[in-house]
Amino acid sequence: MQFIVAGKQFFSKILLFGEYSLLSGSRALTLPYDGYQATLCFPGRSMGSRLQATSVNSNKLINKYLSYLQSGKHKKIFGELLHLERMEQDLEDGLFLFSTIPSGYGLGSSGALVAAIFDRYAREPAGEVPGPVKLLTMKRFFGKMEGFFHGSSSGIDPLSIWLGRPILHKARERLSMVEIPCTSQPGQAGFFLVNTHIPRKTQEQVAVFRNKMTDPLFRRRFSTEYIPTNDDCIRACLGADSGLPLHLGCLSHLQLELFREMIPRNFLEVWIEGLESGHYILKLCGAGGGGFLLGYTLDRQEADTQLQKHHVESIPLMG
Numbered sequence: 654m655q656f657i658v659a660g661k662q663f664f665s666k667i668l669l670f671g672e673y674s675l676l677s678g679s680r681a682l683t684l685p686y687d688g689y690q691a692t693l694c695f696p697g698r699s700m701g702s703r704l705q706a707t708s709v710n711s712n713k714l715i716n717k718y719l720s721y722l723q724s725g726k727h728k729k730i731f732g733e734l735l736h737l738e739r740m741e742q743d744l745e746d747g748l749f750l751f752s753t754i755p756s757g758y759g760l761g762s763s764g765a766l767v768a769a770i771f772d773r774y775a776r777e778p779a780g781e782v783p784g785p786v787k788l789l790t791m792k793r794f795f796g797k798m799e800g801f802f803h804g805s806s807s808g809i810d811p812l813s814i815w816l817g818r819p820i821l822h823k824a825r826e827r828l829s830m831v832e833i834p835c836t837s838q839p840g841q842a843g844f845f846l847v848n849t850h851i852p853r854k855t856q857e858q859v860a861v862f863r864n865k866m867t868d869p870l871f872r873r874r875f876s877t878e879y880i881p882t883n884d885d886c887i888r889a890c891l892g893a894d895s896g897l898p899l900h901l902g903c904l905s906h907l908q909l910e911l912f913r914e915m916i917p918r919n920f921l922e923v924w925i926e927g928l929e930s931g932h933y934i935l936k937l938c939g940a941g942g943g944g945f946l947l948g949y950t951l952d953r954q955e956a957d958t959q960l961q962k963h964h965v966e967s968i969p970l971m972g
Contacts, residue, residue, distance in 0.1 A: 654752060655700050656708070659743070660693035664758035666813045667970070668842070669833070669947065671822065672908075672937045673862050677809055679880045681822040682887045683813040684833055686970065688846075691752035691765035693742075693773055696802055697857050711749035719744060721801040743773075743924050749823045757852030759939025763802035766809030771815060788812070788828040789822075803855050820889070831891060842951045845967040847935065847960070849917045851943030858915060859939035868959065871911065876952070890924045901934045901949050908937055915941030923963045932959045 664685040670683025696708050720741055722731040731737065740748075750769060752945040754762040787918030795815070799860055812828075813820045821831045865871050882903045889897035909916065915937060916924055927933040927948070939945035948967060950956035960967050 654923070656944075657699040657706060658692055659695050659748065659792075660668060660769050662690050662692045663765045663772075663814050664766050664817060665689040665691075665754045666763075666764060667760065667836065667846075668809075668939050669890065670883050670904075672883075672939065672941065673912075674880045674883045675809065675822060676859070676862070677875070677880065678824055680884050681809060682819065682831075682833070682890065683809060683822075684819040685813065685817050686760065688968065689752075689754040689760055691750055691754050691769060692761075693769045694749055694751045694822075696749070698745040698757040701741045707751075708747065708749040709893065711751075712747060713746060715750065715770075716744050716803055718766070718770075722798075725796045725801070726801075730794070734776055735771070735836065736776055736792065738890055740770070740774050755808055755852070755944075757854060758848075758856075758944035760808045760945065761814050763799055764814045767798045767802075767811035768815035769796065769813070771795070788830075791815075792828060803859075807923070833890060840936045841953065843949070843953065845953075846938065846970065847920075847946040847948055847950045847965055849920060849943050849946060851917055853940065853943035855940045858942045861914065861942075862912075865911075874911060876908075879904075879911060881944075882907055885948050891941070896950060898934065898949065901936065902928065905936050912937065916946075917943055920946065921966075923960065923965055926963075927958070931960065932956050 664687045666683050667686045669682045669684060671679070675681040694785070700708065719737065722735065722737055725731070750766050753761065754760050754766060756762045763951065792808040792812045795811040796806045799806035799808060799811055809820065809822055816830065818830045819833045821829050823829070848932055868877070882900060885900040886904055887898065888894065889900050905924070909924060909928070920935070925933045925936050932952065933948050933950040935946050935948050938945045950955070955968065958966055
């Protein structure tokens with residue numbers, strides 16, 4: 654036995670739309686992605702050396718996280734809502750997170766840990782399908798929990814991961830669970846991921862964005878062009894609107910202009926070629942700077958052919 658499962662399995666998450674507009678109170682759309690998973694575990698009797706090292710490193714990280722929960726500015730709230738004494742005992746018994754979610758790739762590696770910790774140690778069950786008010790309360794609490802990893806957090810990642818459902822984040826912090834009819838169809842139109850193989854830190858990219866927002870011209874274009882286009886993409890996506898490729902193309906152009914430094918340099922040519930050829934469209938998937946890019950195509954086979962010329966592999970998102 655390599656390890657003993659100590660909690661539910663949680664999937665990674667993808668931010669389809671809402672890069673940086675989410676920080677400005679605009680819309681965002683997330684969905685779970687079962688290509689990567691994470692679950693809390695205890696060590697087993699026959700763990701290999703690699704898994705043993707992984708478990709030790711994870712246990713150390715969660716111990717540091719426990720210290721944050723016990724002594725941070727929100728320690729009273731954490732203590733009231735979480736069984737921290739039980740968590741401390743579990744850590745002494747070797748508790749760790751077994752995760753295939755890559756860190757620094759925008760797929761919610763820290764959000765998965767937060768969701769797993771909450772699920773195991775919450776003093777009161779949150780219920781299977783929370784209503785809008787409960788969703789907002791949980792999002793805020795998750796944001797405080799995830800603050801350890803990013804300095805500040807919207808809480809949307811761990812909430813989306815804990816629910817395992819697509820979430821629409823509306824203006825003024827209104828939340829709802831939704832269905833997404835347009836993620837992918839085998840061999841047809843749909844979204845896909847592109848791995849840049851470049852880990853990045855969310856905090857650093859957010860700092861770049863906040864600095865850009867000090868420029869009045871950038872701030873005006875972000876408000877009057879970028880946010881409305883982002884919202885158009887979300888409406889088209891949720892409605893399986895035939896105008897989605899048009900709106901996505903506009904969003905991709907705007908990200909190329911406004912967030913160019915957040916697109917890895919060796920992917921700029923690939924990005925521009927997609928826009929010019931019309932075979933596929935690329936956009937940021939989260940903070941940018943590396944990690945995964947999100948793509949969309951009306952023809953999977955043609956998109957794969959074009960991307961392979963650049964030695965780029967695409968991973969389809971199945972609905």
